[in-house]
Amino acid sequence: MANQQKSTWKPGKRDMLFLGVVAAVVLVLVLGSGERKTNPVPNDEVHQGASTMAECMGCHGNExxxxxxxxxxxxxxxxxCHLQPEGWRGAAR
Structure with missing residues (x-):
């Protein structure tokens, strides 16, 4: 028993692939959890009162x-996606 050496762990290709996949998943989660990048709804009388899709599309539709x-x-x-203006009086989310 005196001649036995401790074997050391050496990562193989599969271990490196697994660690790479874990790192990629963590990176995607971290980058994807940032703040919203959309424009907030303007804080004016017109937008504070809009609470339905039809009201939004009246101005933001194709015509x-x-x-x-x-x-x-x-x-x-x-x-x-779009944040309601402060003091918004429309329907609840």
């Missing part, structure tokens, strides 16, 4: 005063 940009999601839930 509106300020249509949504090309490629904008058409989900119909404006306040999923």
């Amino acid at each position: 509106g005063v300020r249509p949504q940009p090309k490629g904008h999601i058409q989900g119909g839930q404006c306040f999923q």
Whole structure:
């Protein structure tokens, strides 16, 4: 028993691949948990009163005063992404 040496662990290719995948997942989670990048709803009388999709699309539809940009999601839930103005009186989220 006196001649036995302790074997040391040496990471192999599979270990390095696993650690790389874990690092990539952690990086994606950290980068994806940042603050919202969308524009908040302006804090004016028109926007404070808007509480339905129809009211938003009156101005932001294709024929509106300020249509949504090309490629904008058409989900119909404006306040999923855009923050309501402070003191907003519309419907609750």
